[in-house]
Amino acid sequence: MPEIPFKRSPHPTLGVEWEVALIDPATYDLAHKAAEVIEIVEREHPEIHLEREFLQNTVELVTGVCESAPQAVAELEQGLSAVREAAASLGLRVWSSGSHPFSDFRENPVSVKGTYNEIIERTQYWGSQMLIWGIHVHVGISHEDKVWPIINAIMTKYPHLLALTASSPGWDGVDTGYASNRTMLYQQLPTAGMPYQFGSWQQWEEYMHDQGISGVINHTGSMHFDVRPAAKWGTIEVRISDATSNLRELSAVVALTHCLVVHYDRMYERGEELPTLQPWHVAENKWRAARYGMEALVITSRATDEAWVRDELAGLVEELMPLAEELGCAEELALVSEILERGAGYARQRALYQETGSWVPAVKAACDEMDGLLPG
Numbered sequence: 105m106p107e108i109p110f111k112r113s114p115h116p117t118l119g120v121e122w123e124v125a126l127i128d129p130a131t132y133d134l135a136h137k138a139a140e141v142i143e144i145v146e147r148e149h150p151e152i153h154l155e156r157e158f159l160q161n162t163v164e165l166v167t168g169v170c171e172s173a174p175q176a177v178a179e180l181e182q183g184l185s186a187v188r189e190a191a192a193s194l195g196l197r198v199w200s201s202g203s204h205p206f207s208d209f210r211e212n213p214v215s216v217k218g219t220y221n222e223i224i225e226r227t228q229y230w231g232s233q234m235l236i237w238g239i240h241v242h243v244g245i246s247h248e249d250k251v252w253p254i255i256n257a258i259m260t261k262y263p264h265l266l267a268l269t270a271s272s273p274g275w276d277g278v279d280t281g282y283a284s285n286r287t288m289l290y291q292q293l294p295t296a297g298m299p300y301q302f303g304s305w306q307q308w309e310e311y312m313h314d315q316g317i318s319g320v321i322n323h324t325g326s327m328h329f330d331v332r333p334a335a336k337w338g339t340i341e342v343r344i345s346d347a348t349s350n351l352r353e354l355s356a357v358v359a360l361t362h363c364l365v366v367h368y369d370r371m372y373e374r375g376e377e378l379p380t381l382q383p384w385h386v387a388e389n390k391w392r393a394a395r396y397g398m399e400a401l402v403i404t405s406r407a408t409d410e411a412w413v414r415d416e417l418a419g420l421v422e423e424l425m426p427l428a429e430e431l432g433c434a435e436e437l438a439l440v441s442e443i444l445e446r447g448a449g450y451a452r453q454r455a456l457y458q459e460t461g462s463w464v465p466a467v468k469a470a471c472d473e474m475d476g477l478l479p480g
Contacts (some may be wrong), residue, residue: 205274
């Protein structure tokens with residue numbers, strides 16, 4: 105049985121990946137110019153790390169290894185500024201949300217990369233529909249024995265992270281009735297969805313060995329679970345959140361995610377039992393948050409106690425604030441309360457759609473937020 109070496113992180117470092125897309129301001133549809141934008145940024149700002157993504161309309165902003173949420177957000181702000189500048193030179197705008205509400209997936213080509221074509225060949229209809237964007241937050245973990253207890257604990261806060269960022273109510277011109285249609289779409293892929301509640305690193309190694317033998321991961325190289333280990337970086341990667349339409353709200357979810365992982369890491373170090381929920385409770389919570397967003401009633405205990413996710417989020421901010429002050433992200437964590445007051449992205453988009461009968465104003469408003477709703 106081949107081992108999966110985990111590159112242990114001596115302290116809880118932070119890394120963030122944020123997927124943004126390019127928009128044609130004449131139509132507010134997606135523009136397939138990511139390669140050109142990345143080329144401009146690489147030439148004029150070689151210090152900025154961008155990645156090509158699955159779709160030719162998407163640019164991924166990637167931080168280095170950071171010590172705090174403010175440092176990560178500052179790197180993303182620098183990258184976003186360069187991407188916006190490059191996009192503007194091509195007559196385009198920068199936008200992000202969990203999904204585009206009216207663009208036709210059949211008219212959005214994937215990037216030129218062999219593995220991407222293989223994924224489409226294998227997954228067919230569902231794979232070709234991935235007009236979705238997310239946020240991935242990496243937090244450093246000091247030992248692999250901690251990884252799965254912390255992941256299982258993070259899954260008890262799945263609806264909190266999703267409700268806060270849910271921003272994909274529209275799909276193919278239709279109001280889906282969901283706060284995060286991205287969540288429902290992405291789980292259709294064979295390597296995506298909720299992680300199994302593994303009890304040890306060895307169980308994870310055995311699982312990945314089985315996936316390799318059976319050919320499940322031959323097309324992707326890895327599992328794309330909602331939360332997963334990133335062994336080569338020595339991190340836990342939290343992939344629950346829809347992409348936010350602005351950097352200010354992204355900073356809130358990065359701070360909350362960082363605090364949650366460190367909170368459970370500290371509990372493990374103290375020998376305390378980390379929280380878990382039954383797999384069927386976790387699945388139900390995921391669906392409720394995807395469907396109802398901030399209005400979700402979520403399961404909070406193994407005894408099936410319930411609470412409103414909005415109240416839960418307010419309580420989390422209060423509980424985690426001392427840790428946030430220690431980690432240097434108190435101001436960012438406090439922005440969770442601002443989102444509770446303003447309303448999550450899905451609610452703002454849906455309100456504009458209901459008012460105007462068109463998704464175009466919702467996309468335009470998200471572009472405006474990208475330009476103007478910044479930290480600080």
